[in-house]
Amino acid sequence: MKVKWTVGLIIVVGALALFFLSSTGNSKPVYYYSPTEFHADTAKQRDRVKLKGIIQPGSVKTSQNHLDLWFNVQDEKDPSKTIPVHYQGAIPDAFQEGLQIVVDGRMDGQGTFQGRELIVKCPSKYESKGKAPGAAGDGKGSNE
Amino acid sequence: MNSIGNYALFIAHGLAIWGLVASFMAYRSRDGRYLDSVIRSIYGICGLVVLAVLALVAALLRNDFTLKYVWEYSRRSQPAIYKVTALWGGMSGSMLFWCMLLAVFSALAVTFNRRNNLRLLPFTSFLLLLTLGFFLFLLNFKINPFEPLKDGAGQLLSSYSPQALKDVDGNGLNPLLQNVYMAIHPPMLYLGYVGFTIPFAFIMGALAHRERNTFWMKSARNWAMFSWLTLGIGILLGGFWAYIELGWGGYWAWDPVENASFMPWLTGTAFLHSFLMQEKRGIYRFWNVAFIVTTFLLSIYGTFLTRSGILQSVHAFGQEDPSVPVYLRLSTIFLGFMALMLVVSAVFIWRRRALLQSGQKLESAGSREALFFYGNLLMAFFTFVVVFGVSSPIFYRMITHKELSHGPEFYNPRVLPIALAILLVMGLASVAPWRRGGWESYRKQLFIPFLAGLSALAASVVAFFTGGSLSTKDFSGRPLTYIYLFACVGISFFVAAIIVEEYTRTVRHASSRGLTVPRSLAAPFLENPRRYGGYLVHIGIICLFLGIAFSSTFQTQYQESMRPGDAVRFGPYTVRMERLEHDNLDRNFSSVNEKRIWADLLVYRGDKMVAYLQPMRVFYASNPEQPTYEVAIHSRPMRDFYTLLAGYDLKDNSAIIGAFVNPMVAWLWLGGFFVLVGGLTALVPMRRV
Numbered sequence: 047m048k049v050k051w052t053v054g055l056i057i058v059v060g061a062l063a064l065f066f067l068s069s070t071g072n073s074k075p076v077y078y079y080s081p082t083e084f085h086a087d088t089a090k091q092r093d094r095v096k097l098k099g100i101i102q103p104g105s106v107k108t109s110q111n112h113l114d115l116w117f118n119v120q121d122e123k124d125p126s127k128t129i130p131v132h133y134q135g136a137i138p139d140a141f142q143e144g145l146q147i148v149v150d151g152r153m154d155g156q157g158t159f160q161g162r163e164l165i166v167k168c169p170s171k172y173e174s175k176g177k178a179p180g181a182a183g184d185g186k187g188s189n190e
Numbered sequence: 191m192n193s194i195g196n197y198a199l200f201i202a203h204g205l206a207i208w209g210l211v212a213s214f215m216a217y218r219s220r221d222g223r224y225l226d227s228v229i230r231s232i233y234g235i236c237g238l239v240v241l242a243v244l245a246l247v248a249a250l251l252r253n254d255f256t257l258k259y260v261w262e263y264s265r266r267s268q269p270a271i272y273k274v275t276a277l278w279g280g281m282s283g284s285m286l287f288w289c290m291l292l293a294v295f296s297a298l299a300v301t302f303n304r305r306n307n308l309r310l311l312p313f314t315s316f317l318l319l320l321t322l323g324f325f326l327f328l329l330n331f332k333i334n335p336f337e338p339l340k341d342g343a344g345q346l347l348s349s350y351s352p353q354a355l356k357d358v359d360g361n362g363l364n365p366l367l368q369n370v371y372m373a374i375h376p377p378m379l380y381l382g383y384v385g386f387t388i389p390f391a392f393i394m395g396a397l398a399h400r401e402r403n404t405f406w407m408k409s410a411r412n413w414a415m416f417s418w419l420t421l422g423i424g425i426l427l428g429g430f431w432a433y434i435e436l437g438w439g440g441y442w443a444w445d446p447v448e449n450a451s452f453m454p455w456l457t458g459t460a461f462l463h464s465f466l467m468q469e470k471r472g473i474y475r476f477w478n479v480a481f482i483v484t485t486f487l488l489s490i491y492g493t494f495l496t497r498s499g500i501l502q503s504v505h506a507f508g509q510e511d512p513s514v515p516v517y518l519r520l521s522t523i524f525l526g527f528m529a530l531m532l533v534v535s536a537v538f539i540w541r542r543r544a545l546l547q548s549g550q551k552l553e554s555a556g557s558r559e560a561l562f563f564y565g566n567l568l569m570a571f572f573t574f575v576v577v578f579g580v581s582s583p584i585f586y587r588m589i590t591h592k593e594l595s596h597g598p599e600f601y602n603p604r605v606l607p608i609a610l611a612i613l614l615v616m617g618l619a620s621v622a623p624w625r626r627g628g629w630e631s632y633r634k635q636l637f638i639p640f641l642a643g644l645s646a647l648a649a650s651v652v653a654f655f656t657g658g659s660l661s662t663k664d665f666s667g668r669p670l671t672y673i674y675l676f677a678c679v680g681i682s683f684f685v686a687a688i689i690v691e692e693y694t695r696t697v698r699h700a701s702s703r704g705l706t707v708p709r710s711l712a713a714p715f716l717e718n719p720r721r722y723g724g725y726l727v728h729i730g731i732i733c734l735f736l737g738i739a740f741s742s743t744f745q746t747q748y749q750e751s752m753r754p755g756d757a758v759r760f761g762p763y764t765v766r767m768e769r770l771e772h773d774n775l776d777r778n779f780s781s782v783n784e785k786r787i788w789a790d791l792l793v794y795r796g797d798k799m800v801a802y803l804q805p806m807r808v809f810y811a812s813n814p815e816q817p818t819y820e821v822a823i824h825s826r827p828m829r830d831f832y833t834l835l836a837g838y839d840l841k842d843n844s845a846i847i848g849a850f851v852n853p854m855v856a857w858l859w860l861g862g863f864f865v866l867v868g869g870l871t872a873l874v875p876m877r878r879v
Binding site: 064 | 604611819837
């Protein structure tokens, strides 16, 4: 039964080799950065990263046809740190000012982060931390 | 009414604790009276948890906003069906639903096996009760679905006057979840997740009680098959939902929450196959125990990942409150439970290791037994890659406090070759002879399939390089993608030909016995439903492989600004926009749940009109700021034309129409259909002819 174990061994070695050798080139992991971390880590500023923060209230602009989108990603801990983002394409369903967002993309030469994918995190919808109705008869539950 | 739910959960928890003690006593003393008590407590838990679910559903339907859960996931204008499905729209409701399924399954399993497999029941029940007790503990003390709602001033809403309560309305279910597929998808997943607990408990029970009889195996196999099937269909429904609801033109993104359901499905697949070997030959006992324990743990892990919000994911469930001490956090409790089950399993595997040795040795490296072994090894590696991809960001964050995520760039190069190898082994294993595999036996049966595979491979290469739309430039841009695609085509035809060859041989054999033609055609399924049901599943898997390979390689995306009257080309299609229309878009949602904007599109191929599509944006009452996509798809076997209303400007009467041409996506759904039919054929053996 040596052959069976030889074949088994080939599979194991092959799969392991595949697993470790694939971690070069395009398949590098994509790291998450807050605006503060992103500013601090100059080495990463040309790489593809996931920028994570808050959609700064008041910063959202869209072109007239709702296709181009500009907004600032604001640091969750330090509101003074922001990074301007441009994104073109379909705006995700749950995109709203003040919500957490992850922008997958990279910095362009002009200091604007060009997003290629927006991932909107919307905890208040899936797992609400929403406050209860403010007072009796308020009618609408505030939704953060 | 709500207190009924609370009491029911509390008493059920007490019963689970008693049941645990009694099952331990039954295991030690083998006194039948203890076992009777265990069984009664399982029935009792089942009744009480069902009662609690009914109480919560009633509260949802009655708009009882004194409950926090109801207020968070329902609102008055929500259609009744989505009030019911809000039961699994949030954390605590879905845990209650999970618990109910497990209680019902446990009661059924105990009832069915009371007569024949009584000897296994003490330890089997012990494991079932341990799992039930864990979820009941969470529901009672950690994530109670009957938690009362307080207003901003800290006053309970249940103390409001009926008049004041009338003015309260809830948040409402996430609009994305207000979709009929999303109503079915989570329960299907849960049926699968929960179902695997039963075969796990039975196999560990058989091990603990040193059961030599193999009678219980049929029951375990059927439960595993049922769970595997529902989990698989659940995953596919999730993909279908993403495809038609999220508007990005795809169905799978290696999102951690998708992976969470995929991991137990992979190990479940491996388990079903090696368990077959145990039934037939008595081999691979250790593998089976290892696979079922892993599947069970991954089901729990999957439930936890999906619901705890520990991961960065588009599914983005709630994050944990950092003020809660670590040992009280949900993640700690879940990981603790998993560790407990792992230790219990490991202890019994170690103590009973003599029972896990195979009675027989394998005779040949080319035998069917050996091929199943290779297949399982590949499955194990596939699972490893996914588990690593999902879990490493969690550990990375714990160590460095930085986050990373793995997307398709991580998974695809690592799993695609493994997946193709699995496909190949899947085909070879169905012709490999038992015990001995010689070159001779292969040569005879594989000649035609080999030719079929080779010619399909050659045809795809030729079509690729001579076809107008693609060129060698595309190839050198990403050679691996195309090499995998060609390999996928070749192997798929090879395997399909093997299955067709097997089938025709059986049909010919049946007709030579004098059966009529329709009877002969049905004979394989009637006479050997497990085998041919399995082949049907394999045909479905081939469809899935082809659908995934083509749709992911050749997807093309378009986007155009259009006004009524404009006609624009999108690849092979020409789209004419007729109108841009909308409902009354004021902010008043008091009587309606949704409002729409839509474009009327006429789709032409050449001069022929092929479809009338209406991509929409829908404003839901629960989130009126942001409209959701309602895509419109013209679906044909070889190509989907997928449109969405990406943007709109009502003042200007213009719209941005986004479109995808997705080849062969329909093959995924067709594959799912074959898997379902084949699985049911294998699961519900028909009357023998």
